[in-house]
Amino acid sequence: MSGSLPETRRVWTVATAPGIFPFVGHGITLFRNPLPFLNSVSSYGDLVEIRLGPQRAWLVCHPELVHRVLMDARTFDKGGPQYDRLRPLMGNGLVTCAHEDHRRQRKLIQPAFHAARIADCARVMGEEAESVLGAWRPGERVDVSGAMLALTTRVTSRFLLSDALDAATVAELRDCLAALVRGLFVRTVVPLAPLFRLPTPANRRYRRAFDRLHAIVDSVIDERRRGRPRDDLLGSLLEAERGHGGAAVTGREIHDQLITLLLTGVESTAMCLGSLFALLPRHPEAERRLHAEVDEVLAEGRPPGQEELTRLVYTRGVVTETLRVYPPGWLFTRTTTKETDLAGVRLPRGTTVLYSPYVLHHDPASFPDPDRFLPERWLPGQSAAVRNGALLPFAAGSRKCVGDAFAMAEATLAVATVARRWRLRPLPGHVEQPRPAATLGPRALEMICESRSQTPPGKPPSQASGTPDKDGAQPFGSPPEVVRIPPGTTTRSPQEFPANGTVTSSPRNRRREGDKHVGGA
Numbered sequence: 327m328s329g330s331l332p333e334t335r336r337v338w339t340v341a342t343a344p345g346i347f348p349f350v351g352h353g354i355t356l357f358r359n360p361l362p363f364l365n366s367v368s369s370y371g372d373l374v375e376i377r378l379g380p381q382r383a384w385l386v387c388h389p390e391l392v393h394r395v396l397m398d399a400r401t402f403d404k405g406g407p408q409y410d411r412l413r414p415l416m417g418n419g420l421v422t423c424a425h426e427d428h429r430r431q432r433k434l435i436q437p438a439f440h441a442a443r444i445a446d447c448a449r450v451m452g453e454e455a456e457s458v459l460g461a462w463r464p465g466e467r468v469d470v471s472g473a474m475l476a477l478t479t480r481v482t483s484r485f486l487l488s489d490a491l492d493a494a495t496v497a498e499l500r501d502c503l504a505a506l507v508r509g510l511f512v513r514t515v516v517p518l519a520p521l522f523r524l525p526t527p528a529n530r531r532y533r534r535a536f537d538r539l540h541a542i543v544d545s546v547i548d549e550r551r552r553g554r555p556r557d558d559l560l561g562s563l564l565e566a567e568r569g570h571g572g573a574a575v576t577g578r579e580i581h582d583q584l585i586t587l588l589l590t591g592v593e594s595t596a597m598c599l600g601s602l603f604a605l606l607p608r609h610p611e612a613e614r615r616l617h618a619e620v621d622e623v624l625a626e627g628r629p630p631g632q633e634e635l636t637r638l639v640y641t642r643g644v645v646t647e648t649l650r651v652y653p654p655g656w657l658f659t660r661t662t663t664k665e666t667d668l669a670g671v672r673l674p675r676g677t678t679v680l681y682s683p684y685v686l687h688h689d690p691a692s693f694p695d696p697d698r699f700l701p702e703r704w705l706p707g708q709s710a711a712v713r714n715g716a717l718l719p720f721a722a723g724s725r726k727c728v729g730d731a732f733a734m735a736e737a738t739l740a741v742a743t744v745a746r747r748w749r750l751r752p753l754p755g756h757v758e759q760p761r762p763a764a765t766l767g768p769r770a771l772e773m774i775c776e777s778r779s780q781t782p783p784g785k786p787p788s789q790a791s792g793t794p795d796k797d798g799a800q801p802f803g804s805p806p807e808v809v810r811i812p813p814g815t816t817t818r819s820p821q822e823f824p825a826n827g828t829v830t831s832s833p834r835n836r837r838r839e840g841d842k843h844v845g846g847a
């Protein structure tokens with residue numbers, strides 16, 4: 327997704343974010359209101375210092391500087407307290423390992439994500455999408471977040487483990503992953519380990535999910551050792567353990583890699599899909615183009631696969647634009663392993679450096695009118711932002727997401743499968759914000775599913791009434807035209823996604839003068 331970046335900038339703006347509170351610095355503001363806070367911070371410079379308690383950290387806000395960080399993984403390594411706090415759960419797998427072990431680990435995992443393997447898996451992705459949707463009924467209120475999580479758990483577990491897990495265990499796995507991801511964020515940002523040992527209901531839920539996930543993974547590995555070899559990711563890890571393929575692997579590492587891939591693979595794609603279905607009803611023109619494309623490309627009575635995938639160009643644009651507006655991975659950290667220079671600032675060894683795809687994706691210098699949901703940005707010939715390297719939902723460099731192509735294929739096929747049959751409508755007055763935690767996305771999104779085949783030709787789909795904006799986007803808040811709501815539906819105050827389809831509308835100011843000094847690279 328990222329393009330190569332010419333080194334054009336030589337003068338950088340550097341600043342300290344205002345609003346530092348005694349003892350906590352910006353910590354509480356970041357925790358309470360992270361997206362508006364990060365967006366406002368980025369208006370002060372290309373590199374902005376913030377304080378997390380007593381700790382100093384630098385938010386890198388210009389795409390060129392972010393690429394410098396990502397391309398030099400030896401200097402800007404994974405490390406520091408945030409990664410230490412992830413290790414009890416993820417061990418020393420591909421996400422958490424330091425640079426010195428990364429190359430070997432990546433060589434081990436990467437072949438499983440080869441394009442040909444993803445193409446082989448495309449039909450499974452389409453089949454699983456059909457089967458999750460098979461339970462939906464016209465007019466019904468559906469738990470979209472839960473369904474997307476179920477779908478991505480099934481697809482990821484089949485890709486990694488073939489058919490090792492029965493349906494009940496896959497459902498259990500989904501619940502464990504959801505509970506762990508929920509608890510993970512607070513554990514990585516709040517540096518008070520004893521707090522998480524208290525016997526509170528939330529801590530007990532986390533512990534139960536933690537133990538169960540590890541037990542499921544252990545039993546899958548044990549059974550596979552006793553059974554016949556399979557040609558999947560677990561199979562290739564066990565091959566490596568036996569000394570084939572050149573990369574030495576231990577049983578512990580196999581365990582860590584499976585936990586890592588399940589945790590990273592399931593949640594992010596589900597969040598992307600949830601955000602997409604929440605955005606779509608607010609943008610009738612995008613929805614109309616999506617429907618026209620899937621009607622043309624998908625065949626009746628057959629789940630889509632690789633062949634359809636290559637033709638779903640607009641659908642892919644809708645997925646990409648969702649990843650721009652709501653990147654599930656919204657904030658990441660690195661730690662410097664030696665004294666180094668960034669934007670003219672001397673950073674000592676051990677400095678915390680942050681980058682946020684959300685901040686980059688909402689910079690008007692990279693994306694004109696960044697709060698507008700506009701899949702057309704990603705149609706062939708339009709992708710100027712790819713060339714300037716500002717679109718980074720999967721990061722870049724050696725630590726770039728190993729599952730990027732897999733996730734794009736899975737999400738595109740899922741959206742097409744849903745859009746072929748269903749039009750999802752918001753519950754009247756329902757509020758479900760995409761919330762930033764370990765990932766960014768809606769965690770409890772419920773919608774009404776209308777069957778598309780029941781909409782007579784020429785009749786507009788039901789949607790909020792009001793005057794469309796220049797993209798045909800509808801204001802939120804008015805009830806849909808034709809929706810059957812089952813008894814017992816609760817209504818909450820509006821508004822989930824405002825008229826322009828974005829949640830945080832904190833327009834990036836021009837880099838402010840006066841709060842900064844200028845550094846030379």
Ligand code: HEM
Pocket residue numbers: 420421432482586587590591592594595598653654655658659718719720721724725726727728729730732733734
């Ligand atoms: C829409 C879905 C996804 C998004 C937005 C996403 C995003 C990302 C990002 C931004 C990173 C880099 C993090 C950093 O810089 O610290 C990353 C790394 C990673 N992702 Fe994903 N990801 C997605 C899906 C997946 C899937 C489906 C898998 C596997 C099944 C996966 C496995 C990983 C792994 C193992 C890493 C660590 C790679 C390394 O350090 O070598 N991700 N992902």
